[in-house]
Amino acid sequence: MEGRRYTLIVIVMTIAVIYLLRIFGLQVVSQYWKDRGTALTEKEVVVYPSRGVIYDRNLRVLVTSQTVYDLMVLPKDVLPFDTTTFCNITSLTIEELRSILKKAVTYPNVRYKPSAVIKQMKPEEYAPIAGELYRFKGFYAQARTLRVYPEKAGALLLGDVGEVTKSLMEKFPEYKKGDYIGLSGIEKSYENELRGQRGIKYVFRDNLGVERQVANGSLDVKAIEGTHVVSSIDIDLQKYGEKLMQNKRGCVVAIEPKTGEILALVSSPTFDPNLLLGRARGTNFLALSRDKQKPLFNRATQAQYRPGSIFKIAQSLTALQLGAITKETRIPCNRALIGCHGSHSMDDLEMAIVHSCNPYFRGVMQRVVEGGRNPKNRFKDAQIGLGLWRTQIMKFGFGTNLSTDIPGVKKGLVPSPEYYDRAYGKESWNFSTIYSISIGEGEMLVTPIQMCNLACVVANRGYYYSPHTVKKVGLNGAPRPEFAQRNDVGINPEYFDVVISAMEKVVGPGGTANGAKLQDIVICGKTGTVQNEPRKDHSVFVCFAPKDDPKIALAVYVENCGFGGTWAAPIASLMIEQYLNDAIKNVEREKHILEQNFLNQ
Amino acid sequence: MSRSRNNSAVGPIDWPIIGVWIFFVIFGWMTIYSAAYDAAHPMPFDFAKEYGKQMMWIAISILLAILTLYIEGDFFAKFAWVIYGFFLMLLVLVLIIGKEVNGAKAWFGVGSFGIQPSEFSKIGVGLVLAKYIASIGGGQLKSMQSRMVTAAIIGMPAGLILLQPDVGSLLTFVAFVFVMYREGLSGNVLIVGFAAILFGVLSIVTGAGTADIPFWGEQSGVWMLIIVLVTLALFVLVYARNFIPPRNRRRMYLIVIIGTIAASSFSYSVSYIVDNILEKHHKERIYVMLSLPVERKDADYNAEMAKITVGMGGVMGKGWLDGPMTQNNYVPEQWTDFIFSAVAEEWGFLGSFILIGAYVFLIIRLMFIADRQRSVFSRVYGYCVACIFFMHFLINIGMVIGLAPIIGIPLPFFSYGGSSLMAFTLLLFIMVRLDSERWSVLK
Known part of the structure; x- marks a missing residue:
């Protein structure tokens, strides 16, 4: 039996050699296990840059970032713990905690991948938990940043930020799951500037989230902070506009004519942008999107109204430029053809604007369209005339996309000959078919921002800059180059005299907007009352002020409340007072406006 | 010989074995310290951590070792059946009043400490097996009766362990088959x-x-x-x-x-x-x-993590306390059964080679020592010790490197745990004591 000791020794040696070969294979030959280990232990941690701050034109902070905390759990590290205490400090119920923990280990979550227990806790919510967390192995906190709106105004204008959706990730592959992206407003249109550049930190990380630098951080890529953006908004004016528009449906657009900078963009009813933050976002968003008053709909840029009487300004200028009329042209107020109001009979252009004489502008449009350019066929004549008219009207920015930096701006509609061909058939329509567009009714559609832009054109006597919401990209930067580009509308500057003079009279004794008059500032405006059957008319007013050195142009729409001079004009007047004087003297006027509630009309 | 005369209490001690035992205990404790390291408790004597407790087990084991060296070898032969019976009784008792850990009733709980009688029972089996084979004459395990008796000696504690049930400890009893083979059991057993x-x-x-x-x-x-x-x-x-x-x-x-x-x-x-x-x-x-597809996603988590941890070591290892997998606790309870993965990661192939070499040295040295005994009792006992270490080595390291299924048994002198350290120390030092008497005793 002596020899058998050698058999045993051979067995032991054989096993040892097999094991050593296997270990050699695992450790030295194969790269596979090292790669997997490195992937597990060395993490590329994305360092999120802080998103740029949005300021108002006076450098007041409109949107900034705030740190919030996600409470995470890594199931494989969880030891039995005191659930009662845990629930007490986190204010979860036992059932909630149970279902969260169950979800954390249910496919596609697995025991060794972290899941969120509570998302987006504010620092004051996290503080009491932070000190206790060490008692609960496997639980740890992760910091994130959220947008906050200290001024609580300008929700739609400023926009919001949210996690990228699947479809957005397909469109912009540089975004990864969990990244945030601007979804609307300035946040969306200046996303590239605001977001900054992500950095990468290489760390050893254990399951408890404790991290150590790899190679002393020499491989790390620093995150680049987002660019700050100075918006053109005057937040006081914006807030005042929102206040005046309380309990009313409609909008206010205020633009600085000399630059095209939007001073205020009020869409009412509005909401506190902070509602769409944090954990309450889901429920609040749902409630807002279901609200019958449509607070998420930006009336200033997306609502397409018929322009009504305020369109007569554009009509006057176009007819003058096309040579269809002169400022001396008088047309009888023939109310058999189209309705009118007030007492006047044979106005010239200026007084026709002041009186908003419908038969006069019907006559003007007739001269434009039936220009006798094709004397043999009045259908073809109308076609040529309408084409000429449309080309000029569109130069004011109607029927096209004003190239603003506001996402989702609507075009409106300026009917073309082809449009009527489709509607009535070729050579089956002439002026008498389409005359309602002469007073801004019928098929015409404009957005409030386009109407305000018209006021800018008049204030500037013939040109405008595309309206925009951002004054400077970077605290010492410039606006985007396209906003420094002057757009000429192709109207002889002298034709503006008569229009401006008429607009001055509108806000004067006997004018339709006399109630909007200010003691020390000359306002030039035009009221409009847009038919909206069967409901009450929309009250509309466009204006600019002061007359000689225009600093602000406005368009005000108040839905379903009646005559333009009664509601829209005083609101515009109060806005001008706020912006130019920084104080309201017409307290009674303000009180009267604030008391009104048109929401249920 | 002269030494045994000079010192009547302890004869010539086999220092290579003592040396490798010291190496295991120190290296083992260092690895436990690294695997269980907790920045909040860096002190080696912190009893809240495994390395602090292991310090205590090491101290107790050293006492046990010295004590064993002072006990006459005769005592073990005389009291073999008593020792065997005592541990058999503990195995019965543990089924009744034992504490259930991981689905097996294998532990006596004493406060936060536990004693696992199955680890000690191998000592009893080894002694009794040695005594029985010595009584029928070495190398004579051929008659049906002798086979039945040895089967019963091994089978009784093995059966009680199966009742716990602790498959891992049970498997280590296969060690005794090798001993029986050495003592005359047909070689067909190994082939079969x-x-x-x-x-x-x-x-x-x-x-x-x-x-x-x-x-x-x-x-x-x-x-x-x-x-x-x-x-x-x-x-x-x-x-x-x-x-x-x-x-x-x-x-x-x-x-x-x-x-x-x-x-x-x-x-x-x-x-x-x-x-x-x-x-x-x-x-x-x-x-x-066997690398067959498994339904549950993380069923192979431990096996995968162990292999990754070994693989991370490379040739020279990541350095003590610097293994990313070990330091970041990717292998659950790495200081117990998966301790070899920590050695492999932090000391690399070099360290693995030295450790495996040390085990092979221990096992073959024990066989060599066994074969130089003049008494059959000491020889058989020596083979028992060698083969028990071999089985633990075979299953434990095989499990870590993915060549054996995951079976929870400790790596001798290395894995954290008082029962295993004390039992293995006793097992080894009884042999050292028997060996020291080889010139003076003839049984």
Whole structure:
């Protein structure tokens, strides 16, 4: 039996050699296990840059970032713990905690991948938990940043930020799951500037989230902070506009004519942008999107109204430029053809604007369209005339996309000959078919921002800059180059005299907007009352002020409340007072406006 | 010889064995410190951590070792049955008042400490086996009666351990088969054992899939294995006969036919047991080891993490306290059964080589020591010690490197745990003491 000791020794040696070969294979030959280990232990941690701050034109902070905390759990590290205490400090119920923990280990979550227990806790919510967390192995906190709106105004204008959706990730592959992206407003249109550049930190990380630098951080890529953006908004004016528009449906657009900078963009009813933050976002968003008053709909840029009487300004200028009329042209107020109001009979252009004489502008449009350019066929004549008219009207920015930096701006509609061909058939329509567009009714559609832009054109006597919401990209930067580009509308500057003079009279004794008059500032405006059957008319007013050195142009729409001079004009007047004087003297006027509630009309 | 005369209490001690034991204990403690390291408790004597407790177990073990060296070797032979009986009683007791840990009633709980009698029971089995074989004369394990008696000596504690149930500890009892082989058990036992492992693995691998068998349809893949076996056997019966002298043919037919029937029914049984009798997690562990697909996503988590941890080591290792997998606790309870992975990661292939070399040295040195004994009792006991260490080494390291299924048994002197350290120390130092008396004692 002596020899058998050698058999045993051979067995032991054989096993040892097999094991050593296997270990050699695992450790030295194969790269596979090292790669997997490195992937597990060395993490590329994305360092999120802080998103740029949005300021108002006076450098007041409109949107900034705030740190919030996600409470995470890594199931494989969880030891039995005191659930009662845990629930007490986190204010979860036992059932909630149970279902969260169950979800954390249910496919596609697995025991060794972290899941969120509570998302987006504010620092004051996290503080009491932070000190206790060490008692609960496997639980740890992760910091994130959220947008906050200290001024609580300008929700739609400023926009919001949210996690990228699947479809957005397909469109912009540089975004990864969990990244945030601007979804609307300035946040969306200046996303590239605001977001900054992500950095990468290489760390050893254990399951408890404790991290150590790899190679002393020499491989790390620093995150680049987002660019700050100075918006053109005057937040006081914006807030005042929102206040005046309380309990009313409609909008206010205020633009600085000399630059095209939007001073205020009020869409009412509005909401506190902070509602769409944090954990309450889901429920609040749902409630807002279901609200019958449509607070998420930006009336200033997306609502397409018929322009009504305020369109007569554009009509006057176009007819003058096309040579269809002169400022001396008088047309009888023939109310058999189209309705009118007030007492006047044979106005010239200026007084026709002041009186908003419908038969006069019907006559003007007739001269434009039936220009006798094709004397043999009045259908073809109308076609040529309408084409000429449309080309000029569109130069004011109607029927096209004003190239603003506001996402989702609507075009409106300026009917073309082809449009009527489709509607009535070729050579089956002439002026008498389409005359309602002469007073801004019928098929015409404009957005409030386009109407305000018209006021800018008049204030500037013939040109405008595309309206925009951002004054400077970077605290010492410039606006985007396209906003420094002057757009000429192709109207002889002298034709503006008569229009401006008429607009001055509108806000004067006997004018339709006399109630909007200010003691020390000359306002030039035009009221409009847009038919909206069967409901009450929309009250509309466009204006600019002061007359000689225009600093602000406005368009005000108040839905379903009646005559333009009664509601829209005083609101515009109060806005001008706020912006130019920084104080309201017409307290009674303000009180009267604030008391009104048109929401249920 | 002169030393034994000079010092009547302790004869010439085998210092290489003592040296390798010290190496294991120190290296083991360092690895436990690294695997369980907690920045909040860096002190080695912190009893809140495993390394602090292990310090205490080491101190106790040193006392036990010294004590053992001062006990006459005669005592162990005389009291072999008493020791055996005492531990057998503990094994019965643990089933009644034991604490259930991981589904096995294997522990006596004493406060936050636990004692695992199955670790100690191997000492009793070794001593009694040695005493019995010595009584029938060494190398004579041939009669049916002697085999039955040895089977009973091993079987009683093994059966009690199966009742706990602790499959890992049970498997280490296979060590005694090697001892019996050394003492005259037919070598066919080893061949049959090897064939059993081969066919077991084959049947599990084939049984995991299905095969489309003509005229029979879709069946468990193990049937394919059986068909191949039978076909091979027929082939051998028809053609191989020409190469066998006629007088041996009858014998060959018998071997082939019985072998085929045995292999086929064994394969089918294994496949059946794995599919229908084993608990799901046991089946999963076996599948993981054989790289077969497993349903549950993280069933192979421990096995994967252990392999990654070993792989991370490279040639020179990541350095003590610097293994990213070890320091970041990717291997659950790494300081117990998976401790080798920490050595491999932090000391690399070099460290693994030295450690495996040390175990091979320990085992072969023990066999060498056993063979130089003049008493059968000491020799058999020495082989028991060597083979127990070998089984632990075989299963534990095989498990870590993915060559054996995940079976929770400690790596001798290395894994954290008082019971195993004390039991292995006693096991080893009884042999050291017996060896020191080899000139003066003849049994």
